[in-house]
Amino acid sequence: MNKFIVEKGVVLPLDRANVDTDFIIPKQFLKSIKRTGFGVNLFDEHRYLDKGLPDTDNSLRPINPDFVLNQSRYRDAKVLLAKDNFGCGSSREHAPWALDDYGFRAILAPSYADIFFNNCFKNGLLPIVLDKATISALFTEVEANEGYQLEVDLEQQTIIKPDGSTIEFSVDAFRKNCLLNGLDDIGLTLEGSETIRNFEKSWRSTAPWYFMTPNATTT
Amino acid sequence: MKTVKSVLVNKMSSKTLYDKIWDTHLVSEREDGTALIYIDRHLIHEVTSPQAFEGLRLAGRLPWRADANFATPDHNIPTTTEERKQGLEGIKDPVSKIQVRTLDDNCAEFGIFELKMADARQGIVHVVGPEQGATLPGMTIVCGDSHTSTHGALGALAHGIGTSEVEHVLATQCLMQKKARNMLVRIDGQLKAGCTAKDIVLAIIGKIGTAGGTGFTIEFGGEAIQALSVEGRMTVCNMAIEAGARAGLIAVDEKTLDYIKGRPFAPSGELWEQAAQSWRSLVSDTDATFDEVVVLQAEDIEPQVTWGTSPEMVAPITGNVPDPAQEADETKRGNIQQALAYMGLQGGTAIKEIKLDCIFIGSCTNSRIEDLRAAANVVKGKKVANSVEVAMVVPGSGLVKKQAEAEGLDRIFIEAGLEWREPGCSMCLAMNADQLGEGKHCASTSNRNFEGRQGFGGRTHLVSPAMAAAAAIAGHFVDIRELG
Numbered sequence: 001m002n003k004f005i006v007e008k009g010v011v012l013p014l015d016r017a018n019v020d021t022d023f024i025i026p027k028q029f030l031k032s033i034k035r036t037g038f039g040v041n042l043f044d045e046h047r048y049l050d051k052g053l054p055d056t057d058n059s060l061r062p063i064n065p066d067f068v069l070n071q072s073r074y075r076d077a078k079v080l081l082a083k084d085n086f087g088c089g090s091s092r093e094h095a096p097w098a099l100d101d102y103g104f105r106a107i108l109a110p111s112y113a114d115i116f117f118n119n120c121f122k123n124g125l126l127p128i129v130l131d132k133a134t135i136s137a138l139f140t141e142v143e144a145n146e147g148y149q150l151e152v153d154l155e156q157q158t159i160i161k162p163d164g165s166t167i168e169f170s171v172d173a174f175r176k177n178c179l180l181n182g183l184d185d186i187g188l189t190l191e192g193s194e195t196i197r198n199f200e201k202s203w204r205s206t207a208p209w210y211f212m213t214p215n216a217t218t219t
Numbered sequence: 220m221k222t223v224k225s226v227l228v229n230k231m232s233s234k235t236l237y238d239k240i241w242d243t244h245l246v247s248e249r250e251d252g253t254a255l256i257y258i259d260r261h262l263i264h265e266v267t268s269p270q271a272f273e274g275l276r277l278a279g280r281l282p283w284r285a286d287a288n289f290a291t292p293d294h295n296i297p298t299t300t301e302e303r304k305q306g307l308e309g310i311k312d313p314v315s316k317i318q319v320r321t322l323d324d325n326c327a328e329f330g331i332f333e334l335k336m337a338d339a340r341q342g343i344v345h346v347v348g349p350e351q352g353a354t355l356p357g358m359t360i361v362c363g364d365s366h367t368s369t370h371g372a373l374g375a376l377a378h379g380i381g382t383s384e385v386e387h388v389l390a391t392q393c394l395m396q397k398k399a400r401n402m403l404v405r406i407d408g409q410l411k412a413g414c415t416a417k418d419i420v421l422a423i424i425g426k427i428g429t430a431g432g433t434g435f436t437i438e439f440g441g442e443a444i445q446a447l448s449v450e451g452r453m454t455v456c457n458m459a460i461e462a463g464a465r466a467g468l469i470a471v472d473e474k475t476l477d478y479i480k481g482r483p484f485a486p487s488g489e490l491w492e493q494a495a496q497s498w499r500s501l502v503s504d505t506d507a508t509f510d511e512v513v514v515l516q517a518e519d520i521e522p523q524v525t526w527g528t529s530p531e532m533v534a535p536i537t538g539n540v541p542d543p544a545q546e547a548d549e550t551k552r553g554n555i556q557q558a559l560a561y562m563g564l565q566g567g568t569a570i571k572e573i574k575l576d577c578i579f580i581g582s583c584t585n586s587r588i589e590d591l592r593a594a595a596n597v598v599k600g601k602k603v604a605n606s607v608e609v610a611m612v613v614p615g616s617g618l619v620k621k622q623a624e625a626e627g628l629d630r631i632f633i634e635a636g637l638e639w640r641e642p643g644c645s646m647c648l649a650m651n652a653d654q655l656g657e658g659k660h661c662a663s664t665s666n667r668n669f670e671g672r673q674g675f676g677g678r679t680h681l682v683s684p685a686m687a688a689a690a691a692i693a694g695h696f697v698d699i700r701e702l703g
Binding site: 016017018020022023026027028030031032033034035045051054055084085088089090091092093096111112113114115118119122123172173174185186188189190192193195196199200203206207208209210211212213 | 249251253255257259260267270278280283312314355358363364365367378379381383384386391392393395396397399429430433434460463484491494497529550554557648649650667669670672675676
């Protein structure tokens with residue numbers, strides 16, 4: 001997993017509540033068996049004017065000039081500023097993959113859907129929760145100042161604004177450590193293999209009905 | 220890390236159903252509350268698993284316990300009988316074909332049980348799991364699919380996960396997470412005739428909103444929930460995620476046990492007796508405390524229809540599409556305007572005046588035998604309105620299809636002018652060829668009315684199977700209670 005230590009970049013404001021994962025990456029792109037290449041189809045239904053299909057040359061498609069992602073002032077954005085309940089809907093990890101592949105490194109929103117929030121951390125993408133007033137003020141500042149950038153410092157848990165002022169944020173200590181060090185969750189869990197094995201043995205004797213194999217039953 | 224035993228001793232006081240299942244599956248817990256939870260059942264489909272299997276291969280890992288896994292393809296397989304007869308070759312989209320073949324290959328390589336596309340028992344994973352008895356009370360169940368909450372109807376702790384977690388479960392049989400909070404949604408009283416499990420859950424979402432359950436596990440209880448069949452309970456738990464909760468739960472009762480007994484993966488004989496005895500304790504203690512309690516009166520619930528682009532944008536059939544001008548809150552007004560623009564609806568329009576171009580009866584929410592019976596009952600001896608361009612019934616599994624055909628439901632649908640399809644997710648998310656046309660209105664028994672969900676530019680209205688069937692005949696929404 002990619003490490004996240006300090007990231008600085010242009011902020012892109014997505015002024016819409018309840019952005020669902022179909023909005024982030026439409027279903028037709030979920031047919032890929034790879035983890036990469038989703039960035040060109042991020043926000044596909046709003047970014048382009050036509051219907052997107054996998055394996056097409058997106059550079060030939062008509063773009064929607066009104067959509068924020070297509071505005072030159074937000075080119076190469078790294079920080080996504082969003083509204084309530086961002087990432088609701090399906091569990092597709094293709095949503096954080098698409099955001100990451102496009103180049104986003106951090107998201108700032110008042111709230112997120114649980115599964116999406118969790119999926120972000122698995123991909124080196126940092127979803128930060130800030131109160132509504134702070135988010136609202138950031139929307140105003142970003143829209144008023146072309147080239148507005150924020151620096152996100154995970155170690156210090158601060159967001160540094162262009163004028164040098166800072167916003168503190170909280171993050172789960174365990175997840176912070178994983179992101180700072182780019183740790184592999186599976187490797188960490190497997191360090192406790194013996195504990196899992198002991199648990200499993202005891203659970204198997206308590207509740208053997210959960211350990212029946214399909215072959216042991218008739219269909 | 221402390222061990223599970225000490226936790227059990229410390230928590231002998233009253234517990235919710237969620238607390239009980241959590242505690243029995245707690246492998247270890249860090250100081251900060253990050254826990255390792257043992258997973259009994261891992262359900263797998265073709266869309267969210269290929270990258271996880273690839274991850275295992277790259278790391279040189281094997282599944283921790285292959286027999287805990289259960290796979291079936293469902294999301295992007297074709298649903299016409301003609302295509303299905305041809306097996307994998309019948310999948311016209313080459314990308315979809317690769318994905319389905321990759322699932323077959325991965326299951327073969329890692330020794331994972333799979334009901335393949337051609338198997339008579341194949342179907343939507345959330346229909347097939349309970350049907351096969353692969354879902355049992357008190358289990359922890361995960362799947363790379365948000366509608367895994369469905370399985371909570373049988374008293375299992377079940378929720379969706381992302382692909383990284385699919386890989387984590389494959390490799391370790393565990394999941395790393397923090398415990399959610401407890402919410403009770405209680406439905407008191409009795410549902411009125413014509414109102415169903417779908418109407419209950421849409422009414423709940425209308426009340427608490429799509430983020431109302433975020434951070435919670437919701438237990439659904441109360442007289443109206445107890446009165447539901449197990450299939451109806453699955454419809455309710457299925458949409459817990461639409462209320463923001465990863466998992467929904469319903470207490471085990473004799474209906475639950477009757478449903479499970481005799482299913483292929485369920486224990487039998489002496490083991491059944493032991494298991495059933497243990498499962499009877501899977502209810503929240505009477506003095507258990509919930510962090511939040513929401514109460515609805517069943518008598519107040521009318522047949523529900525969504526009018527917007529989020530499941531919380533819902534109204535009773537007797538109601539109207541909201542008028543943005545009447546909304547004082549600026550954000551809400553903006554949301555309504557955005558939704559109405561997409562849906563092509565005027566504020567104030569009566570729900571009954573909304574005309575339909577398409578009818579979809581299917582999905583993990585409403586594609587079980589009782590759903591099909593309810594829909595068939597409405598269309599029997601009638602004809603789909605001429606203005607309806609597409610009307611299809613997609614059973615949730617091969618076994619549901621077989622049962623429906625044994626009861627003659629297929630004939631009823633076909634004679635009424637509905638298409639009778641092969642099992643799969645179909646137009647719920649339109650990853651296969653079953654796609655809603657741009658600008659078309661669809662009465663759908665599925666779970667999401669997001670923009671583009673059922674097809675680019677498509678306009679979805681979520682309803683119960685009986686309401687979808689009635690709309691098919693009338694060509695617009697009608698109050699199912701007014702039909703003779």
